Amino acid sequence: MGFFFCFFFFFGGVADLRLQRKLKGRFATTTTTTTTTTTTTEKVNLGREKIVALFTLGRRLLHAAGGRGGTSQAGSSFFFGSRGLYSTMATAPTTDAPAAATVKKLHGREFYESIGSPKYILAPMVDQSEFAWRMLSRSFMPPELQSKLLAYTPMFHARLFSQDAPKPPYNKYRDSHFQCVLPKDPATLWLDGNPLVGDRPLFVQFCANDPQHLLAAALKVAPYCDAVDLNLGCPQGIAKKGHYGSFLQEDQELIYRLINTLHENLPIPVTAKIRILETKEKTLEYAKNVLSAGASILTVHGRRREQKSHLTGVADWEYIRYLRDNLPAETVIFANGNVLEHGDIEECIAATGADGVMSAEGNLSNPAIFAPEPQPGAFEDEFWRGRDGKGGWRVDAVFRRYLDILHKYVKGGEPPARRPLFVPGKGMDTEWMKEEIVIPPKKGSKSEAFGNPNYGALQAHMFHLLRHFVSKHHDVRDALARARLGELEQFEGIYKMVEKKVAEGLIEYEETDGKSMEDPAEEERLKKLVEEMGPAETSATAILRCKRPWWCVQPIIRPLPKEAMARGAIQPGKKDKKRVAEEEANGGEKRVKGDETKGGDAKVVEAVKEELEKQTEFQTSELVSG
Ligand SMILES: Cc1cc2nc3c(=O)[nH]c(=O)nc-3n(C[C@H](O)[C@H](O)[C@H](O)COP(=O)(O)O)c2cc1C
Numbered sequence: 001m002g003f004f005f006c007f008f009f010f011f012g013g014v015a016d017l018r019l020q021r022k023l024k025g026r027f028a029t030t031t032t033t034t035t036t037t038t039t040t041t042e043k044v045n046l047g048r049e050k051i052v053a054l055f056t057l058g059r060r061l062l063h064a065a066g067g068r069g070g071t072s073q074a075g076s077s078f079f080f081g082s083r084g085l086y087s088t089m090a091t092a093p094t095t096d097a098p099a100a101a102t103v104k105k106l107h108g109r110e111f112y113e114s115i116g117s118p119k120y121i122l123a124p125m126v127d128q129s130e131f132a133w134r135m136l137s138r139s140f141m142p143p144e145l146q147s148k149l150l151a152y153t154p155m156f157h158a159r160l161f162s163q164d165a166p167k168p169p170y171n172k173y174r175d176s177h178f179q180c181v182l183p184k185d186p187a188t189l190w191l192d193g194n195p196l197v198g199d200r201p202l203f204v205q206f207c208a209n210d211p212q213h214l215l216a217a218a219l220k221v222a223p224y225c226d227a228v229d230l231n232l233g234c235p236q237g238i239a240k241k242g243h244y245g246s247f248l249q250e251d252q253e254l255i256y257r258l259i260n261t262l263h264e265n266l267p268i269p270v271t272a273k274i275r276i277l278e279t280k281e282k283t284l285e286y287a288k289n290v291l292s293a294g295a296s297i298l299t300v301h302g303r304r305r306e307q308k309s310h311l312t313g314v315a316d317w318e319y320i321r322y323l324r325d326n327l328p329a330e331t332v333i334f335a336n337g338n339v340l341e342h343g344d345i346e347e348c349i350a351a352t353g354a355d356g357v358m359s360a361e362g363n364l365s366n367p368a369i370f371a372p373e374p375q376p377g378a379f380e381d382e383f384w385r386g387r388d389g390k391g392g393w394r395v396d397a398v399f400r401r402y403l404d405i406l407h408k409y410v411k412g413g414e415p416p417a418r419r420p421l422f423v424p425g426k427g428m429d430t431e432w433m434k435e436e437i438v439i440p441p442k443k444g445s446k447s448e449a450f451g452n453p454n455y456g457a458l459q460a461h462m463f464h465l466l467r468h469f470v471s472k473h474h475d476v477r478d479a480l481a482r483a484r485l486g487e488l489e490q491f492e493g494i495y496k497m498v499e500k501k502v503a504e505g506l507i508e509y510e511e512t513d514g515k516s517m518e519d520p521a522e523e524e525r526l527k528k529l530v531e532e533m534g535p536a537e538t539s540a541t542a543i544l545r546c547k548r549p550w551w552c553v554q555p556i557i558r559p560l561p562k563e564a565m566a567r568g569a570i571q572p573g574k575k576d577k578k579r580v581a582e583e584e585a586n587g588g589e590k591r592v593k594g595d596e597t598k599g600g601d602a603k604v605v606e607a608v609k610e611e612l613e614k615q616t617e618f619q620t621s622e623l624v625s626g
Helices: 002-010 012-023 039-064 069-075 108-114 131-139 143-148 158-162 209-225 237-242 254-264 280-292 317-326 345-353 361-365 395-410 458-465 474-482 487-509 518-534 540-546 561-566 574-586 599-617
Strands: 027-029 102-103 120-122 149-157 185-189 202-207 227-232 270-275 296-303 334-335 354-359 383-385 391-393
Touching: 069 383, 102 354, 108 296, 108 334, 131 149, 131 395, 131 518, 143 149, 149 158, 158 202, 158 209, 202 209, 209 227, 209 474, 227 254, 254 270, 254 280, 280 296, 280 317, 317 334, 317 345, 334 345, 354 361, 361 458, 391 395, 395 458, 395 487, 458 487, 458 518, 474 487, 518 540
Parallel strands: 120 149, 120 354, 149 202, 202 227, 227 270, 270 296, 296 334, 334 354
Antiparallel strands: 027 102, 383 391
């Protein structure tokens, strides 16, 4: 099958016509009526469209032949087939999807199966699910599971993405968020959605409140992805202001029109990601509306709109189960929320009956979260195992994989030569640990990161990945904070700091027979919390389960809302204060301005607590997330 795919791509130019002729009659073809703007762009579209059409055709062939779909089999190794690298900002396409003969548009489960029935879903994350991160996450998947990992791009703003200025640069927003073709040679595929480097299956997500803007934006990306997703879950203030994301929940008719416009007019399927509503019944009605509008896949984030930042708490998988049980069996559902470790994925599928499980924060903390734990003896240098049997991917290993991807694909060059990762007990050289590490100063005045989504996300990714590491090694934290985004040399220097500290930590662990990482007092404290509060009421349960030494990637576990409240991390908002003030006024109690700490504030806190009680009455899962 792999050979078939290689053949398909590398001899695609010749095979294209021959195959199309051969396949005539086996696959229905349709012609889209979308027009391109200029003759030049028509030529451009033909070039890149040929590759994408071949790719799509190949996938459908495999599907028809009963294969796994094999989207990423074209580039199953993350070093495979990189071509056409370019070191400056990309100019994303400025034309709509080309008028080309395409394979019949599939829908729902048929479509899902055609892309390999993915079970592992890398969530859309603004500024964080960009190409390099997706490639890093995909790099941990064994070849037979490559097509099981579906990734979403970050959410893009449909109106900003679709509007073209009359002159170059036609759309800076688009250029700096989606780099699907080479800037100076738009006929050549580049990074985002490029099947030749393995960035498929890929869904592109937009937020929108205008069907025409959404369609215009979706047409721009259609040749480079497998589906377009509508964000109906964003709970942030900016979404409220811009009237998109979860703030469309109250306008079901608009939601229908947005989805249906893509369903009717886009050459590829449309999908949607929603949050749950106050009741299961209302959520079911909502889901039915989304599906009847034409969504091929429904992603359900099991949290309500109010559940964000300190109020995030646990997602309610029972709502997703309710949808599974009450929607037609062929509905494709992705469940989202509460996935901290790989094992949670199977648990989520068992609890919800979902087809796939999406992870956001769990993936940011551990990009290997979707991959099964390696067998003992495999990946010995990258995957560490402790005396208690618990293992984890080493931060230095993940950091270097990430840097290698940035060098290879984004910067367009070979990664620097690296020494093998240090593994204790192998008689490896340790002289290098005495070398002084110098982080080079910033170069020039303009950062290469400017306008490049892959460099732009680098620092935030590293802080997320090294969260536990930097809480011990403050010098690394400070170096990260000072580093300039586009300058890989600076990050290489930080990598060396990390590599050395990991080696030191591993040596100490071995020399102390594991005692260096033991903290009986802290373990006792956590266990006591679980005992006193009950496993579902404290994040200590998840900490005890997921904790690894600081040299391993691991989830960031937030306190549950009630715990955050008890620690004073949640402060009552203006509305709550106002409400309590009004209640007091009604009760004849007069409040003195500025005397907020007495009586009145205690009531505010009570009011917020009440609100929290309502919002956190979820299932007894001990997991916390995002
Ligand atoms: C950094 C970050 C950015 C996010 N951006 C988006 C986004 O662009 N679109 C979206 O639908 N959800 C976005 N989300 C929400 C996630 O996709 C996901 O629904 C949420 O974090 C719950 O999943 P989790 O419990 O696995 O974190 C974002 C989450 C994070 C942490």
